[in-house]
Amino acid sequence: VPVPVLLAARGCSSAGERGSGRRERPSGQRFLQVQKAGSKGSVGLIRLQRPQALNALCEGLMAELRRALDAFEADAQVGAIVITGSDKAFAAGADIKEMQGKSFQQCYGGAFLAGWDRVATVRKPTIAAVNGYAVSVPVSLRALCRVPHARGRDSWRSPPAVPITPSPGAGGTQRLTRAVGKSLAMEMVLTGERISAAEAKAAGLVSKVFPVDKLLDAAISCAEKIASNSKLVVAMAKESVNAAFETTLAEGNRTEKRLFYATFATDDRKEGMTAFVEKRKANFTDS
Numbered sequence: 001v002p003v004p005v006l007l008a009a010r011g012c013s014s015a016g017e018r019g020s021g022r023r024e025r026p027s028g029q030r031f032l033q034v035q036k037a038g039s040k041g042s043v044g045l046i047r048l049q050r051p052q053a054l055n056a057l058c059e060g061l062m063a064e065l066r067r068a069l070d071a072f073e074a075d076a077q078v079g080a081i082v083i084t085g086s087d088k089a090f091a092a093g094a095d096i097k098e099m100q101g102k103s104f105q106q107c108y109g110g111a112f113l114a115g116w117d118r119v120a121t122v123r124k125p126t127i128a129a130v131n132g133y134a135v136s137v138p139v140s141l142r143a144l145c146r147v148p149h150a151r152g153r154d155s156w157r158s159p160p161a162v163p164i165t166p167s168p169g170a171g172g173t174q175r176l177t178r179a180v181g182k183s184l185a186m187e188m189v190l191t192g193e194r195i196s197a198a199e200a201k202a203a204g205l206v207s208k209v210f211p212v213d214k215l216l217d218a219a220i221s222c223a224e225k226i227a228s229n230s231k232l233v234v235a236m237a238k239e240s241v242n243a244a245f246e247t248t249l250a251e252g253n254r255t256e257k258r259l260f261y262a263t264f265a266t267d268d269r270k271e272g273m274t275a276f277v278e279k280r281k282a283n284f285t286d287s
């Protein structure tokens with residue numbers, strides 16, 4: 001049974017949210033639904049919920065997202081996180097209406113977008129379950145999640161599974177290098193065409209494709225499987241994978257080796273190897 005997670009809220013003022021205002025949910029969020037999922041509540045589930053703007057990433061939404069990630073990062077019960085959107089949109093990019101009037105001074109001086117990379121610095125594995133539009137920045141958001149899932153062509157409705165449109169802010173192209181460092185697959189420049197989930201998978205943009213009605217369950221079940229391992233060692237594995245993406249091959253190998261040595265200082269490494277040899281299920285204590 002999903003357990004609601006209580007977080008404080010701060011808001012955007014955008015179409016459909018002014019005047020009467022978009023109400024906070026009882027849980028305190030305005031733009032997200034945040035809960036624990038999975039049979040043991042070990043999965044942190046974040047659903048972007050700003051339907052009137054197709055989940056465009058306004059500052060208020062991103063602030064809530066950061067707080068949700070912080071809360072799950074600190075929650076010892078949670079071993080992995082799933083971020084998803086709605087049927088029509090994962091997210092339609094940065095909020096154009098919020099950005100429209102901004103000057104350089106406001107962007108640079110006000111550190112616009114500061115903290116937007118929190119999703120990349122979370123130590124727990126994060127899965128993006130992408131359905132509908134994923135435009136510009138959400139493509140980066142999804143890429144930062146490292147284990148992206150998408151809904152498949154066989155369940156296409158309108159709009160298609162992972163359409164990608166040009167980012168006006170990037171002059172019609174969007175480089176993903178900022179999001180994922182030097183990963184070869186991500187060096188591609190998206191030129192504004194709409195691509196299907198299958199094409200996104202072929203390009204390395206998503207790792208698995210599911211029919212729409214199976215997408216979220218599959219993402220949660222994958223997260224649950226990850227969460228059933230030692231959280232301590234999973235965090236080390238994620239650090240190692242990130243190092244492989246972000247540094248040279250030699251540096252990535254060095255980091256991996258150091259972290260592998262470090263696992264020998266943990267109880268969970270001993271328990272994992274002993275359980276393997278004794279052909280039984282490991283009982284990890286995250287220590």
Ligand SMILES: C=CC(=O)SCCNC(=O)CCNC(=O)[C@H](O)C(C)(C)COP(=O)(O)OP(=O)(O)OC[C@H]1O[C@@H](n2cnc3c(N)ncnc32)[C@H](O)[C@@H]1OP(=O)(O)O
Nearest residue numbers: 015052053054056092093094095096097135136137167169
């Ligand atoms: C770092 C840079 C960036 O991220 S720049 C932003 C990049 N994003 C985009 O360029 C996408 C802009 N949106 C669209 O192109 C379309 O909305 C669409 C193709 C994603 C979907 O088209 P559709 O016709 O199905 O919906 P609407 O255009 O009518 O949109 C519904 C509603 O949402 C508002 N909205 C959509 N995207 C944004 C956005 N990025 N920022 C702010 N608001 C957005 C849109 O204005 C509509 O609201 P309304 O009150 O009717 O104006």
